[in-house]
Amino acid sequence: MSKPQRPKARLPRGFRDRGAAEIAAERRMLDIIRGVYESYGFAPLETPAFEYTDALGKFLPDVDRPNEGVFSLRDDDEQWLSLRYDLTAPLARYVAENFQDLPKPFRRYQVGPVWRNEKPGPGRFREFTQFDADTVGSNSPAADAELLMMVCDALEAVGLKRGEYVVKINNRKLLDGMLEAAQIDISKRGLVLRAIDKLDRLGLKGVSELLGSERKDASGDITKGADLLPHQISQVMSFVNASAQSVDWHRVEDWLKIAFQGDIGPTGKLGINEVLRIAEIISGNGFQTDRIRFDASIIRGLDYYTGPVFEAQLAFPVKNENGEEIVFGSVAGGGRYDDLVARFTGQQVPATGISIGVSRLLTALSSRGLTGDIKPLIVVLTMEDAASSFAVARELREAGFRAEAYVGTRKFGDQLKYADKRGAALAIIEGGDERANSQITIKNLVAGSELAKSIESRAEYLGARQAQETVARGGLVATVRRMLGG
Amino acid sequence: MSKPQRPKARLPRGFRDRGAAEIAAERRMLDIIRGVYESYGFAPLETPAFEYTDALGKFLPDVDRPNEGVFSLRDDDEQWLSLRYDLTAPLARYVAENFQDLPKPFRRYQVGPVWRNEKPGPGRFREFTQFDADTVGSNSPAADAELLMMVCDALEAVGLKRGEYVVKINNRKLLDGMLEAAQIDISKRGLVLRAIDKLDRLGLKGVSELLGSERKDASGDITKGADLLPHQISQVMSFVNASAQSVDWHRVEDWLKIAFQGDIGPTGKLGINEVLRIAEIISGNGFQTDRIRFDASIIRGLDYYTGPVFEAQLAFPVKNENGEEIVFGSVAGGGRYDDLVARFTGQQVPATGISIGVSRLLTALSSRGLTGDIKPLIVVLTMEDAASSFAVARELREAGFRAEAYVGTRKFGDQLKYADKRGAALAIIEGGDERANSQITIKNLVAGSELAKSIESRAEYLGARQAQETVARGGLVATVRRMLGG
Numbered sequence: 001m002s003k004p005q006r007p008k009a010r011l012p013r014g015f016r017d018r019g020a021a022e023i024a025a026e027r028r029m030l031d032i033i034r035g036v037y038e039s040y041g042f043a044p045l046e047t048p049a050f051e052y053t054d055a056l057g058k059f060l061p062d063v064d065r066p067n068e069g070v071f072s073l074r075d076d077d078e079q080w081l082s083l084r085y086d087l088t089a090p091l092a093r094y095v096a097e098n099f100q101d102l103p104k105p106f107r108r109y110q111v112g113p114v115w116r117n118e119k120p121g122p123g124r125f126r127e128f129t130q131f132d133a134d135t136v137g138s139n140s141p142a143a144d145a146e147l148l149m150m151v152c153d154a155l156e157a158v159g160l161k162r163g164e165y166v167v168k169i170n171n172r173k174l175l176d177g178m179l180e181a182a183q184i185d186i187s188k189r190g191l192v193l194r195a196i197d198k199l200d201r202l203g204l205k206g207v208s209e210l211l212g213s214e215r216k217d218a219s220g221d222i223t224k225g226a227d228l229l230p231h232q233i234s235q236v237m238s239f240v241n242a243s244a245q246s247v248d249w250h251r252v253e254d255w256l257k258i259a260f261q262g263d264i265g266p267t268g269k270l271g272i273n274e275v276l277r278i279a280e281i282i283s284g285n286g287f288q289t290d291r292i293r294f295d296a297s298i299i300r301g302l303d304y305y306t307g308p309v310f311e312a313q314l315a316f317p318v319k320n321e322n323g324e325e326i327v328f329g330s331v332a333g334g335g336r337y338d339d340l341v342a343r344f345t346g347q348q349v350p351a352t353g354i355s356i357g358v359s360r361l362l363t364a365l366s367s368r369g370l371t372g373d374i375k376p377l378i379v380v381l382t383m384e385d386a387a388s389s390f391a392v393a394r395e396l397r398e399a400g401f402r403a404e405a406y407v408g409t410r411k412f413g414d415q416l417k418y419a420d421k422r423g424a425a426l427a428i429i430e431g432g433d434e435r436a437n438s439q440i441t442i443k444n445l446v447a448g449s450e451l452a453k454s455i456e457s458r459a460e461y462l463g464a465r466q467a468q469e470t471v472a473r474g475g476l477v478a479t480v481r482r483m484l485g486g
Numbered sequence: 487m488s489k490p491q492r493p494k495a496r497l498p499r500g501f502r503d504r505g506a507a508e509i510a511a512e513r514r515m516l517d518i519i520r521g522v523y524e525s526y527g528f529a530p531l532e533t534p535a536f537e538y539t540d541a542l543g544k545f546l547p548d549v550d551r552p553n554e555g556v557f558s559l560r561d562d563d564e565q566w567l568s569l570r571y572d573l574t575a576p577l578a579r580y581v582a583e584n585f586q587d588l589p590k591p592f593r594r595y596q597v598g599p600v601w602r603n604e605k606p607g608p609g610r611f612r613e614f615t616q617f618d619a620d621t622v623g624s625n626s627p628a629a630d631a632e633l634l635m636m637v638c639d640a641l642e643a644v645g646l647k648r649g650e651y652v653v654k655i656n657n658r659k660l661l662d663g664m665l666e667a668a669q670i671d672i673s674k675r676g677l678v679l680r681a682i683d684k685l686d687r688l689g690l691k692g693v694s695e696l697l698g699s700e701r702k703d704a705s706g707d708i709t710k711g712a713d714l715l716p717h718q719i720s721q722v723m724s725f726v727n728a729s730a731q732s733v734d735w736h737r738v739e740d741w742l743k744i745a746f747q748g749d750i751g752p753t754g755k756l757g758i759n760e761v762l763r764i765a766e767i768i769s770g771n772g773f774q775t776d777r778i779r780f781d782a783s784i785i786r787g788l789d790y791y792t793g794p795v796f797e798a799q800l801a802f803p804v805k806n807e808n809g810e811e812i813v814f815g816s817v818a819g820g821g822r823y824d825d826l827v828a829r830f831t832g833q834q835v836p837a838t839g840i841s842i843g844v845s846r847l848l849t850a851l852s853s854r855g856l857t858g859d860i861k862p863l864i865v866v867l868t869m870e871d872a873a874s875s876f877a878v879a880r881e882l883r884e885a886g887f888r889a890e891a892y893v894g895t896r897k898f899g900d901q902l903k904y905a906d907k908r909g910a911a912l913a914i915i916e917g918g919d920e921r922a923n924s925q926i927t928i929k930n931l932v933a934g935s936e937l938a939k940s941i942e943s944r945a946e947y948l949g950a951r952q953a954q955e956t957v958a959r960g961g962l963v964a965t966v967r968r969m970l971g972g
Binding site for chain 1: 492493497499502504505506510525526528530531532535537538541557558561562563565567569578579580582583589599601621624625626627631766769771829832861863868873874876877879880887888893894895904908
């Protein structure tokens, strides 16, 4: 009756374990991005996993357990702590806390996990990694332009070719100026932005229906629209349409004026000016519209953007692990936000940033085979003498190979199966006979297993046996090098 | 009255932010250790930050909020989640969950933060990084020997010299065999082990007092002792004494017999056998007692060790940031534990592991200056044309330098101050005059600021001015290379 209750070994819901191949591919990718960002003079910062809940801003603890969207708990001294849900809120806290001591502009990058207490779904986890770069303390369009060029350089450094990605920019002031010019009531701003944000999925017709009275989808479901007047719809659509054409940066001013149908108010003018100053810098550095492009349909969800908004998108179809083509959104996004630090200090500090979605970009690179090489593994079987198999493995490591001695207690056949399961390229065997003759055997597991699959005749069987070589002990390293190289 | 309440920007208690220098030094160190572990064939694994609380084992939720020692919270579905407090408990969960699919022995390393919900103190944080390597599914001493050799290789790879560290091993079975031989009641095991564990601080006399009736410290405080009989104390002290002498591995058998005073029971014999088999492997691979040494005073706190226990210690004094010499304990520790997975499956699975305390090792390396080099930074000042300063920075990056264009909006003097604050080595200036003459100015900030400190005469002032050079625009990269190299 008192049999102990054993816990079931299981991953928490919405979390996952990650293995060697994914970790290696991610490390390669992050190291490259880090290298690019550091070459631009961005310095790394690491903030802790926890922040005080009141410092996170978005989710103030106005209920007993402030657990909506974030993971929160109460500390010994009754203060609420939350795990960071992004890397921007901790940056705001850090800048506000250390403002006097920081060089201004303050440019930092940070990469690390963030946590969201949300309902998990397929491909949707409650812990994931972000890679952010932000410039705090400059309202110059140069700061935005730098981020745009830097993210292009990073995407090409990890292996994407020119034309396989595009960084799209828009400006919140253009959007607001367009609403202003079309005399669209501010109460409809959200509805209009949400409609534009759906251009990718619904196309021009769908968006214009959502700007009108209603939209009926294929299943007959009806979505209520923004109820704009016909001339307002026309003006918004003209603006959105502008994004469909790609024009060189030196023609972007004319293009924006056409998009506005000549009717530009003060807010729109500010937006155009910001776009033009960014255009001047990036085009002066050779970044043409094949890499960075204006796109009036880029909205970005967060309310706090105040000027330029950016989004990096892939220009090729991506397949998931099951070989199915998947809809692939942005791999990076960001923009200018000028009031994040003000929450703490009351002082407006301009800031602009871009965040790479690490697992999304990694999926895209994997589908392109851009994951880097893992050194082949060599397993030295352990016959009677572990000291000796360790010495062989050590000799191979010192020659630059990845080599392990088998440290289990099973017999020969199981050791070979182990080596196979580990995906080893070679197995090294130094049995009693070999040692007596100062020899050693190197078995090519890849060739061996491929041959074994197709063996139908005795001749083939003999071929399979040739997937191993017995050589003089002193020839070990040279033979391994030849077999791995071949 | 309704003035908004602003949150105070502050780090949560017991957590810290980390800046560029520490991050770079840690990354260098972790990359090297990772390289060594991977060359041994250990594969990386990443488990999530959270585990179900019941899977953590040590801290079962028998109270309403299972918050003792770990950070815990209740999920939507009322299950308790905890942040991992080490990397061993998640490994046990992972192995139990995936046992059938894993190669056996399963050898993985994992590096990442762990969280402890404890009272923070000086140098004692609630979030810190561990670097673990474990071998699961082998009871062979070869598995223990491999970890010992691997951690030596790792410590030397990060820059420690032979003799600057020592890995000490002991065996729980020896300790138990010694208690058995001296007929010490099992109820006194904890007291005896704790007394031995204090050898470092109290010396032989202090330990033997703690084994007797009581110990009075310098302040007159009295600690109750284990109340052993005189011959029992003598037997324990003989065993502990053995650790004071360093003997070569081929003499370790005699040495252990002397330590036991010839009186070895069955448990002690098992322990001696394990030590000897490890000794055979490591000495056969050239690891003598200058690197790995038997030490009977090594206890390791955790109860779950069942055989060999290890501890890597530094053999040189370490200074903290304030230049004070600090007591430096182990930088790595571990041992064999055979019943961690059994909690889930009921099945005994042998395992052995070693964990590096990342921030402790990093402090030690920093005190030795082993932190790697950071590339010098070049700041390109932005005069009237940001596109042009970006182009200069880009040219320098393409030549392999770390170079940023100033993206703020301040004037010349403030830009120079910014470059100084950033610790830049050079500032590049391309003003109107320079551009008209196709020239560019490179200012050596390091030499300039050192000269500025000591300027007392006009001659010196002219010397300080020579800390900058104006050269033909085409000579930028060559001049920068010469000035950084010189």
